[in-house]
Amino acid sequence: MHEESAMHGLKAKGLKKGSVSKSAAVTIGLAATAPAYSLTGALGYGASESGYQLPIVFILSVIPMFFVALSYKHLTTSAPDSGTVFTWGAKALGPRFGWFGGWALLLASVLAGVAATQVIVNTTAIVFNLGETPLWFHFGVAILFILSTTYLTALGAEESSRTTMILTIAQYGGLIVLAAILLMRVMQGGAVSTAEPFSMEWLNPFAISSFSAFLNGFLVALFLFWGFDASLAMSEETEGSSEQAGRSGLIAMTITVITYVVFSTTALAYAGIDAQDKSSLTFKDNIDSIITVLTTDMIGAKGALIAALIIGVSAFSSTMSTIMPAARAALAMATYRAIPRRFSSVSEATQTPKFATWTIGLMTLVIYSTLSMISESIVKDSIHSVSIAICTYYTVAALSCVLYFHRTAFSHWHTALSQVILPAIAAVILIAVGILQAWNMMDPNYGSSGSIAGVGTVFLIGVVALFLGVPLMVFWNIREPRFFLGETLPLERAHMVFDNRDGIREAGKNLLSKSKE
Template identity: 35%
Template sequence: MSLAAPRSTPTRDLRTKGLSTNSVGLLASVVLGVSSIAPVYALTATLGPTVTEVGLQMPAVFLAGFLPMLLVAYAYRELNRVAPDCGTSFTWTTKAFNPYVGWLCGWGALLATIIVLSNLAGVAVSFFYLLLGELTGSESVAALGDDRLVNVLTCVAFVALATWITYRGVEVTKRVQYVLVGFQLVVLAVFAVTALVKAGSAPGSIPFEASWLDPTAITSFSAFTAGLSLSIFIYWGWDTCLTVNEETAGSARTPGRAALLTMVVIIVTYLGVAIAVQMYAGVGGEGTGLGNPETEDNVFAALAGPVMGPGLAFLLFLAVVASSASSLQTTFLPPTRTLLAMATYGAVPKRLADVHPRYLTPSTATLVAGVGTAVVYVGMTLISENVLIDTIYALGLMICFYYGLTAYACVWYFRRELRRSARDLVFKGVLPLAGALMLTAVFVQTAVDTLDPAYGSGSSVLGIGSVFVIGIGLLLLGAVLMVAWRARHPEFFRGETLRTDTPSLVFDE
């Protein structure tokens, strides 16, 4: 026997869920990951706010935000190799730490996805009517998205359609995504190239400088973490590759590889578009400048006509609709699989573990996620636009929370292997720990900053910023629900359904 090549044995207490197997290959996994990230939607929503925070260093912040995501992706890859379970973060943190940490991590992941789903539906509705207005030449049609009743009804219809497609199975989902993802990436490429060509003659255009890629040029740490929180949000969603691991061919290795490939595609796309747009529009506060407060929440709507011309502007509107609609559909995959796993192991009601006998999808969990998304969006819209805005800002806290916990789980789970080889030390220890520490720093700094009522929409509760109240409040609500569930169903928390363990090692002959 040789002690030079230790490897972990797969954990033995994971349960099969009855999902369709070998339905997703490497390409399909990457497409699902890119779709969940929704690059066109993410860029139009964050280019302006990021420039407001860090100015010309916007590309540098995008680059900086990529680093912790990449490091955490290595943690997901290593954990998936020994525990390919669709519960991902919930399952892995339970096995690494204990059922309480696992339950809260699953809660954080569910919160993030449901909030994003509601926001994606809202963006899809807004750009749907902007597209119709562009095609019909009618300003009144374009303005329908601002009508609260029309907006809510259309949003519910979009959510219902996305729920239905997801309910029909991952095969239907991936076929739809090949078309939608391919289209939005092609339009983004055309937009970026056109912006570069026109940059020299456009009002407000500025020449490229290498310093744009230097994050140390940002003098304020608060501004840096605010920008970093936004950039972390635009990378969020790659873990969809992992949540369909039980449905993927080569479930132990393919999802991890797909996650890393997804990150490479996205960083190339983001940096290319960010630099092109900044060269074309500049960072000024007027006109098409990226710092214009009147257009910062929807940059592509302001730049579509000037960059692509009236004849092709509709393509960018259509790309945003395709991006948000495709992401709306694929982002249903993580919460439904998380709920399925939590129900399978007794952490939530067993009914959520139902799998459709024909479509082999988590049927009840999919319907619950669809209804929950619609209820959250309608509720936030009817209460106040400020609540909707602040909930989106609070996403950074939730993302850092459960991604960070998962990265820490990797280090702790493999702690006995870290001295076995240089590879184990780097990929199971150093890289995940670095990513976890970065996300923890962003979480803490963002939590401190959001105490200020000026953060987000500017609203407050008892003098405390609404973003903090929503973000931390929803996470604490999870603790209350966890205690209530344990009082009635303690089996999961006693480790009877999913045990806490450290992998045993075998050695290659």
């Protein structure tokens, strides 16, 4: 007997196989995590929560994400489908779970684009040395940024992945140089006077001061790693086998965690966490712009401009890397009749889903512009609220792996561990983290916009946006029920099948037993 794990009934969508190299697939995952602008906005808050134990918190927080990455690897090997969590959820959990997972993925991608647009607006203001940024400036930069990233993404997988690779190399190059300079300053005794020297205790999980310090730092860190799965949405276009395509997410995750641990360690050793010191990571004027502060301190007045360019490159490549998987998720959903068929169109010239790509880009522009007219703090809060959508679709992915492989995985301890046990642990952790994060978001003091009827605005944005998918799903169920009846993506599980010899032997045994009867 042998395991039959390949999902059946998957459809080709007109995408160009081999247009994305294996290295390009990894860089798409790296770009989507956006380390430069993620670190500049989160490193200070992480340090204020976890102190000098932030590096070990980063390491611990990647564990459930690594388990999710294992789920993606196994599911990609069985079903290299551009719909990823939508397709897997529909096959393993049922059409409604798959649809909702796809909706959460689309929502997270659009909100990530809103975040990147705000970063680009702030970066452009620094480049032009603008203290105040009028509304027309926000709109002008946003239109130019989103149209250019969407256009480059729609050119074709080969061209857009090549652009992403160049931008990612530039981004990582800047971070590596900055980390090297920080390390040299520390070794030469030029660290901030209030900073503590590096100690192995920073990597000791038992040295974390309290559970609260761990949990809050964990929440900050967990969502820094989001985005590694962008490369797996390109599995239908990645050269090589589906198993090789599945590894790209694990490679991207590994490189990302090394980057965060190394950079956070050098930044802590140089700047420290004394909130009273104007050069520390946790000083009130530094906490939102760590890369800019560190670069300015290292290089001087031009440091802010250099940091702005690094962060801008990060936001640009990140946006391209989130539009690509979102457009392909929409393509898959339309192919299997889960959303209007118009989204299933693929350009003959570029072999990319142009309509879906431009729709995602324009939705991002409309949402950013609308929120900007209401309040800039609303834009910031929409960025914070993305965590609920992320938890939702990663949970669907992990549970899909558990239920799809549970019949065959326990034939060997290794497959039982990587296909069922570890993904199940990831799902439990993500559900718990999502509930805790939602509870925190309900606090009127969480975020920048206060509350509505005593409930934090961040919570309302995140939850309302996510559960807006429910009436949309009900509407489409009424209009086009084939997908929801399981006709286009029927429920399926991995199973054991007889080899030819085993089948003949088993058939002979059955005939013999019948003849005796």
